[in-house]
Amino acid sequence: MDSLPDLNQIKTITKNGGRLKEEDEQLSPMARLFHEPGSNVYIISMLGCKTKIDPHVVKQNLLHSLVRHPRFSSLQVVDEETRGIRWVPTNVNIDNHVIVPELDPNIAFPEKFVDDYISNLSKSPIENSKPLWDLHLLDIKTNDDEGTGVFRFHHSLGDGLSLMTLLLACTRKSSDPDALPTLPITKNSGYIKFTRVWSVLEVLWNSIVAVVMFVLTVLFLKDTKTPLKGSIGVENRPRRFVRKSVNLADIKVVRNAMNVTLNDVVLGVTQAGLSRYLNRRYISGESGNDNETYDRMKNDIIPKNIRLRATFFFNLRATTTIDTLVETMKTGTTGRWGNQIGYVLLPFTIGLKHNPLDYVKEAKAVIDRKKASFEPLYTYFVVYLVLKLFGIKALMIHVTSYVDKMMFVISADEETIPDPQQLCDDLQESLHLIKTSVLEMESDKTK
Incomplete structure (x- = not known):
């Protein structure tokens, strides 16, 4: 989303005006980047509830939790002298942030309505006269939920992991209303693990290769023009949000059988899904007939040697615990808050494969090399250049898991x-095809 005003239109303050105090902090370079033309970004998060949502209860709880966090109770204001943007504390009117639209309870297609509502949120910014977040409570029953909450945050408030942890810090266990939810904590929080001398050399080599490829990409290695590549001005156009839930158990079946991670499986599925979709687009472009497209889907007519890269995110902070954020909200400090994420350029091999498991194997090989490198660290420092060169992509795929479901958004x-x-x-x-292939492979082993 890129509909926010530029820096010159953000409210300004002067030291003589009395609004700028010594304790007011400047926005970090990463947070300021998310105000630049072409890279203004909102994070939109959806929460499905098994019971009807009581707006009064939600508002009262937010006043004692989210609103206590400094970033969610501050304006972002331009200092007239330095032209830097600062966080300036303000009084929060919770009614300006919690929106409860009047809805027809008998809407014919509630799932589509929710998707359309979320998509429409991407077409308008939050007024910068208040902290840049809001919550929309949709009192509408869908197949899975009795009500839906839609959070919208400007990305300058923090990255996805910070915001998810903060939201969890605002909740309590259903079994014990006074207890915070518990999450598993990994002892080794760093994404790079040195186990032997060779691993150090491997990391250095992978890092050098990643840097060289990044420089070459900046200079001339552009992505191939395909139906997935957006035209000029893509960052200013409306976006559509759609969802698809799959069984997490199916992902785990593949993970266990192939001895890979959940991320490896998800990346393999994504690569396979993009290949199927792109093949469909090329076929329909040639035939223009939906029935013919369906009949020819088994034929791979995707041009060979397509260069298609994705941006894959890495969390660079040490494990953030819910307890830490609760203390943050009590004391009014920010702690290790903000946007602490790195990126890697992840090449996708596009094309239909005879063995669907090859998608997972290739995804694992690529992501293992990326994990064993410093690429996420240096892209954290050159992210300004990354977004300036590549901008906001025409397609973003988010994957989240909860209980027994995994959702592609x-x-x-x-x-x-x-x-x-x-x-x-x-x-x-x-x-489905990857899982079927895994089951067939396991069946062959037992024969």
């Missing part, structure tokens, strides 16, 4: 990808 430029629901279906079908 697609955010797509409507002009470039007019049928994002089809891409969701291709992801689901790809998982």
